[in-house]
Amino acid sequence: MSDLSTAVPLSALLPLQPYRYRRFGQQLFVGGVLPLDAAGTLIGAGDIEAQTHAVFRNLKAALEAAGLRMADLVRLNTYYVYEGEEADATVYWEKMTRVRLQYFPDPGPAATAVRVQGMGCSGALIQLEAEALAVPVAQRQRIMPVKSWDWSIPVPLSQGWRSGSQVWVGGQVSADRAGKAISLGDLRGQTANVLEHIRHVLLDAGATFSDLTQLKICYLHEGDDEAAEARLQDILSVVRTTCGEPLPAVTAFGVNLLYEGLLLEIDATAQVGIAQQTAQADTGNRNWTAGVQAQRAGSSIQVAGQSADTTALEPACQQVLQRVAEQLRNVGSGPHALAHLHVLVAASEADHDPDQAMRLFTHALQQLCGDSLPPFSMVRLNGLPGGASLQVDAVAIDLSGDARSL
Template sequence: METRVVGGIDGEAPQAVRTGDLIFVGGLMAVDDGGNIVGDDVATQAHSIFDRLRAVLAEAGASLADVVKHNVYFTCENNQAAAARFLDELDAVRTNYFAAPGPTTTEIRCGLDRQGALLMVDASAVVGGQRSLDRDGNVLGVGDIEIQTDEAFRNLDSMLRAGGGDRNSLMRQNTYFRFFGEGREVTDYWEKMTNVRRRYMSVPSAAGAGLRIEGMGDIEELIQVEGIGMLGQDKQRLQPENHWDWSIPNTQFTQGWKIGRLGFIGGQISADNKARAVGDDMETQTRNVFNFVRSTLAEGGLDESHVAKLYIYYHAEGGWAEIEATRAVIAKVQREFYPEPGPAVTAVRVAGFAFEELLIEIEAMAVTPD
């Protein structure tokens, strides 16, 4: 099975990795050949990104018609009118690139790591984001994380059944949630939400990540959930010993799964066996996380050479110089584990994680040779 990479800009990670019939596209922003942001409005940047996505796919031997899932990470003012206006302007462009019904999508309001960037898009073949909405698109359970969590996971369950599977088919499941508390409140909120999620999780569960973000397309939404489901029973749970663990004991959460040629490594964090952060700086935590990714891969007979896509979620505060310095630290450690050209990467600046004091969380998607 041939693996091909579509090159990045100025030594950055590949824009896409193709392995067999699978193509993983990293996060794309509206940049020129020098890496400078193009345009200062949504429409201009969206046109630039989708043109670039089309070109990247063409170089990988595919087209926009082959995209079954794309994520949109965007930034705008924290009010409903601004978010709605942003998505309307995005949709006015996006509908010209994808024929109906188009790919599924997850849209997350978060921080980006280039000054002037308004949105970032990546693409892969996955199940789309599920939300707590009624049939008319109105948010259910306004202000109540338990009601919204229940509705979002109920919708995910329905989508899995519609595809011929069930919750046991779910290999990767990510939860994006909005919460701005601090200290122990962070873990308390995650546990409150997770006690609802567990009603819908298989035992053992899918691998995944829990990410605190700035918001979604609707200001009243507190949670979205997305997942990748795979049909078939021949799967291996990847659960290394002496690994970090969650704050709720005996949850049957899972670090990763291998099914067929695919490996799904859930969000890895720098923590001990009680979900307490280990390391108080980005370099220490990043190195710990990549070592945990390595250990989880090894459970399935995999290593970094099999990784086609990394999702790097990180927290950075301050101005653009501080954000750039943080990304440089992450990139430096990444190169220790993934020499060039490395996998495709989507890097997202988030508001935080499921547990306090964490600075970074990383997922990996691996593909084995035939």
């Protein structure tokens, strides 16, 4: 890759789009679904309800462009911004979700909703990313364990799905059947509750912790980096004890959480009955789990969160993508197989100019992949492990030449 300082002008980059998708056979990945119109103009400034309608219309358009429907969704991640009083956070989520309910299929996807500091697009209050399968619902297994928690308002979402060997586990929290946080003030207790919920989803899907290929850990970060780091290490200690080592590909990031009193949320993926190939940590990478950095099961690859050695955002974009590409090569693949990337930014410079952060990352990704970019979702966060400014994880599908992009 060339130095960004000698690259083409940022004005020459691909324009901001309302979504991107990439399809591999029956599997579709949609990312960066923003409240934008076709010209890249923000819809509904300051209005979470208008923006929620916009992102779901864009998601529906992406699915239809790829030949799928909302009923084909198996995973849906929602990132949203809320800056009001903490006591009103759940009310805000419910207001947003009542709009989402107008678009959710029934049964709905396994879902995770995470409150973030911002997006890579100025003024955006919500962003979606999704996975869908061109497989009839009747040929998939919906997973709704008897031992589980529930949302604070009725929703048609699912705790998990299985199709073939693949299992998707929606975001699990330490809550009860009324959506109220439990084990308040007890980090290890909440972590154990979350992992028990994951275990029951896996169990109903015919899987165990040993089948996990990815864990995404959202942990409470209230502005104190040292306290947040200690919280993450305590969570990882319980995860290691419960799930065994080595851990699968892990991504972790600091956020404010939905329900008052929650300290973490975890979602997961698994592959049942398929031999797995892994790439372990290397000493050159600023990784913080010292575990699996890439995990391959058949054609599916999960790359753990990769961080840079620099906190400056511009060189970090290139370095992190180089590390993602290296991990793909370590399991016999490459950037051509990228299906979706999560771009997690904690750099203060991005808070001042989120659009610049988006342009810098897009340019670095163009250098790696060319103009046919894989989908990616960029969010700004309260903090990342080890004080990193940028972390990127990825999912890839290694089917030779069977990807169609927009």
